[in-house]
Amino acid sequence: MSETAPYASRPDLSLGRLYGTGPSPTRSEFQRDRDRIIHSTAFRRLQHKTQVFLHHEGRHFRNRLTHTLEVSQIARSIARALRLNEDLAEALALSHDLGHTPFGHAGERALHRAMLPYGGFDHNVQALRVVTRLENRYAEHDGLNLTWETLEGILKHNGPLLHADGSPYGRYAEEGLPSGLDAIASPADLRLDTHASLEAQVAAVADDIAYNAHDIDDALRAGLVALEDFLDVPMAGPIVAEVLGLYPDIAVKRQTHEVQRRMITRAVENVISTSAANIAASGVASPEDVRLAGRTLVTFSPATAEAERGLKRFLFTRVYRHEAVMVPVRESEAVVERLFARYMDDPDMPGRWGQAGRAVDGPPRARIVADFIAGMTDPYALDEHQRLFDARPEFR
Template sequence: MNETAPYASKPEDSLGRLYGTGPSPTRSEFQRDRDRIIHSTAFRRLQHKTQVFLHHEGRHFRNRLTHTLEVSQIARSIARALRLNEDLAEAVALSHDLGHTPFGHAGERALHRAMAPYGGFDHNVQALRVVTQLENRYAEHDGINLTWETLEGILKHNGPLIHPDGRPYGRYEEEGLPAGVADIPAVADLRLSSHASLEAQVAAIADDIAYNAHDIDDALRAGLVQLADFEDAPMAGPIVREVEERYPDVGAKRQTHEVQRRMITRAIEDVIAQSAAGIVEAGVASAEDVRMAGKTLIAFSPPTAEAEKGLKAVLYKRVYRDEAVMRPVRESEAVVERLFAAYMESANMPGRWGDAATTASDANARARIVADFIAGMTDPYALDEHQRLFDARPEFR
């Protein structure tokens, strides 16, 4: 890897881990984080968790694992071009969805509603619970003992959580900070009011690039739309028309792939150009300068940002809210809500989960245990548990 820029995160300058480890002769600290994430149980479970289309509707639809790998590849590409630390960008990208529930955002919405009396549910905070407390692979401690920089990136890759004066920031303004955010074990304060590293910001925008292109692909595979339906869509439209004009006689699948790869390439190139200029304009000379810059430095250009927002609106209307998608969404939300209510009532969960819920100090503690258990489920396991408790298995048809 080429020498990184002065404002890149440096593994040798890491604040370290909560539990000290000896140096590795072959890997940097951020490479070790990446490897620990890949070998975690929570990472493997992503292969059976929904991205947009429920996993059993078709084996070629993306799941949380394939989406995560795509985000990781895009993040490395951007980080390399900007001379950032590719390993930290990859580690944050690989871990950004570890806190997601079964059934995608539908499961998250349902669990958040169920947890409303107990502080709510947030998948970024849950990801941190996974890597700091719930993974129990090591003999000496809970969690997988990631560096401070990776933990910061998981928590703040979408931006700060609070303003400098303590007011909730961004999407937390309406409901306040999620429960548990103050209880994350780390070697140092995660500094909720500062921005995260450029590498974490890269992982966040890579997520946007990946799902914009790939949700179009999955929607076409599902038969919800045709490629021609995107001819006038922001961001995608010019590329669709270009591909249809240049390759009029190839099959729809090849046309779709051409559109997808061109969308990804142009989005990446746009981010690299805009971010390189923004970094220079901000005058940052270190990773700490980035945190104190007061704004996100990794971004789309204004025209692309506007087009990307418009494309999301089209996808929301034509795909995410299509009845063929919403019907299983409603049923999967009901599954999560039923499981939560049943576990809260009886603590009828296997092994250590049931024992912990039975001996919980109060309803808040019990609810958090139940939420941890449900959030860790794969789609098939959630359906198995629904079958066990209610003698019924939704088919989502």
């Protein structure tokens, strides 16, 4: 790997870990973070958590794990081109979905509604809870004992939580800060009013790129739309027209793959050129300059960002709100809501979860129940629903 830029994060200058560890002769601190994430229980569970469409046996839709691996590949490519620390970018890409619930965004919405009387549910904060508290495999401490830079990136890869004056930033202006932040153990202040590293910003935009490409692929596989439906859609339309013009007679799955890979390539190239220009114009010369820059520097160009919003609007209307998707979405939301209500009334949860839940009531119990449900895979949530209610939704 070529020498990193002065504004890239440096593992030898890390603010460290909550619990001291000896130096590794073979790995940097960020490489160790990446490896700890990959070997965690929460990471393995991603293979059985829905991405957008509900899991059906025998279909090849993405799950959280395949999505995460795609994000990781894209993040490394962008980080390498911008001379950032690839290992930190990869660690953040691999960890960005660790706080997600079963059943994709539907499960998260349902758990957030159930948790509103207790401070709500935020998947970024939940990911921090996973890596600092809930993983319990190490002999000497709970959590994965990650570096400050990785913890910061998990929490703030989508931007700060506060403005410099202390008021909530972005979507938190309407919802308020998520609960649970005061329970996050970190080796240093996570600085809620600054941007995260460029590596964290790379992980965030890589997530968007992967989503756009694979949601088109999954929608076509599911038969919800046809390639021709994208011809007038921003971002995708010109690429679809190009592929259909070049390869009118090949199988649809080959045409789809051509569209998908060209979308990823052009989006990545756009981010690299735009971000390089943003970084140069900003004058940042260190990771601290990046945190104080006052804006996100790793971005699409304005025209591509507008086109991407148009693509998202199309996908929302024609795919995410398609009745074939909404039927299992509504049922999966109901599963999460029923489980939450049942565990709040009677914390009949296995092992340490039940013991902890029975020892408390009110908000403390709600947080334990949320931790338990958020960690479930889709099949396990259905198993629990079957056990408690003698019913198993089929999502058909």
